[in-house]
Amino acid sequence: MVSLDDAVIARLRKGNEHFEILVDPYAAADFIEGKDVNILESLAVDAVFEDSKKGEHASVESLQSVFGTTDISEIAKEIILKGDIQLTTEQRHKMQRNKRNRIIEAIVRNAMDPKTKAPHPRQRIELAMEQAGVHIDPFKPVSEQVKTVVEALRPIIPISMEQVRVSVKIPAEFIGKAYGVVRNYGSLEREDWQSDGSWIGIIRIPAGLQTEFYDKLNSATKGNVSTKILK
Numbered sequence: 001m002v003s004l005d006d007a008v009i010a011r012l013r014k015g016n017e018h019f020e021i022l023v024d025p026y027a028a029a030d031f032i033e034g035k036d037v038n039i040l041e042s043l044a045v046d047a048v049f050e051d052s053k054k055g056e057h058a059s060v061e062s063l064q065s066v067f068g069t070t071d072i073s074e075i076a077k078e079i080i081l082k083g084d085i086q087l088t089t090e091q092r093h094k095m096q097r098n099k100r101n102r103i104i105e106a107i108v109r110n111a112m113d114p115k116t117k118a119p120h121p122r123q124r125i126e127l128a129m130e131q132a133g134v135h136i137d138p139f140k141p142v143s144e145q146v147k148t149v150v151e152a153l154r155p156i157i158p159i160s161m162e163q164v165r166v167s168v169k170i171p172a173e174f175i176g177k178a179y180g181v182v183r184n185y186g187s188l189e190r191e192d193w194q195s196d197g198s199w200i201g202i203i204r205i206p207a208g209l210q211t212e213f214y215d216k217l218n219s220a221t222k223g224n225v226s227t228k229i230l231k
Contacts, residue, residue, distance in 0.1 A: 002027070007044035008091065009052055010076075012083030014066050019083075020052040021045075021076050025091055028080045029099075033141050039073045039080075048075050085139060095138035102142045103149055104129070107161070111150065112207030114160040117229055119208040128156045163204045165189065165230040166213070172197030174221040181216045185209060202230065 002024035010028060012019045027042035040046060048063060050056045063070045067078060087095070108122050132152040137145060146161070153159050163186070170178045179199065182188065186205030193199055205213055210229075217225045 001041055001046070002044050004044045008086050008088070010079050010083050010085045012079040017058075017062055017066050018050055019058050019063075019066070019075070019079055020049040021047075021079050022049075022052055023076065023080065023085070025085060025087055025095065028085055029095060029139055031077070031080055032139050039076050043072075043076060046072055048072060048079075087138065092138055096136045099138055099142065099145070100129075100136045103136065103145055106142055106146050107150065107153075107159075107208070109208040110161050110163075110206045111159050112162065112164070112210070113158050114162075115158055117164060117207070117210075119210050120157065120159060124157065125153070128153045131156055160207075162207055164207050164210065165202055165204050166210075167226075167228045167230055168199075168201050168203060168217070169226040170199045170217075170221060171224050172199075174224060175199055177220040178217055178225065181213075181220050185213045185216070 002022075004022065006024060007022040008025045010021050010023050022044035024042045024044075027037050027039075031037040031039065031042075045052075048058045050058045050062075060070055063075060067075045069075065104122060104125055107125050108120065111125070112119050129149065129152075132149075132155075134149050134152050150159060150161055168182055170182075175197070182201060182203055186203045186209075189202045189204055191199065191201035214227060217227065
C-alpha cells in the first residue's frame with residue numbers, strides 16, 4: 001500500500017452523500033489510462049471515508065445504497081473514474097510534464113505535414129503547443145488529449161495524424177538485415193520475392209517514423225534500397 005505521505009484525497013459526491021479515499025495519484029492516473037492497476041495496493045488505507053481528514057468512515061449502509069456494493073476496490077475504482085483527485089502543486093506539475101512528454105511523443109510518431117508528407121520534428125510540435133497555449137490534464141488519457149492537441153495545433157502548423165504506405169525494394173544481398181527492419185516498423189500489406197532474390201513489399205508505418213525508418217533501411221543496405229511513398 002502507498003504511504004499516507006504520498007497519497008492524495010479522491011472525492012466523489014452523490015446526492016447528499018460524500019465519499020473519499022486516500023490513493024496514490026500516479027496509480028490513479030494509470031488506472032484512468034486503462035492500465036492494469038491493483039487498486040487496493042494503491043490505497044493508503046483500505047477504507048472509504050466520509051471525511052478522511054477526520055478519520056470518519058462511510059457507513060456500510062451508505063456504501064451499499066449508493067454503490068450497490070461494499071467492496072472497497074470496486075468503490076475506489078468508481079471514485080477515481082468519476083470523482084475529483086486533489087493533487088499538490090508539485091504533483092500536478094510533475095504529472096503534467098510526464099503527460100505532456102507522452103503526448104508529444106505520440107504526435108511526433110504519428111503526425112506529418114499533409115502537404116509534404118514529411119514528419120514534424122519534436123521541437124516544432126513543442127513550439128506550436130506553446131504558441132497554442134495547450135493545457136495538459138494530468139488525468140485524461142494520452143489518446144484523448146492527442147486529438148485535442150492536434151486540433152489546437154492545426155491553425156499554427158499543417159498537421160494530420162495518419163499512416164503512410166511505403167513501397168520498399170531490397171536487393172538479395174541485404175535481405176538478411178533489412179527485412180527485419182521493415183517488419184519491425186509497421187504492418188506489411190504485401191510482399192513479393194523476385195526471381196533475382198530481391199524483395200519488394202508495401203508497408204504501412206506511422207507518418208512520424210519515416211525519417212527513422214529510411215535511416216535504418218539505408219544503414220542495413222548501405223544505401224542500396226529503393227523506397228517510394230504511395231498514395
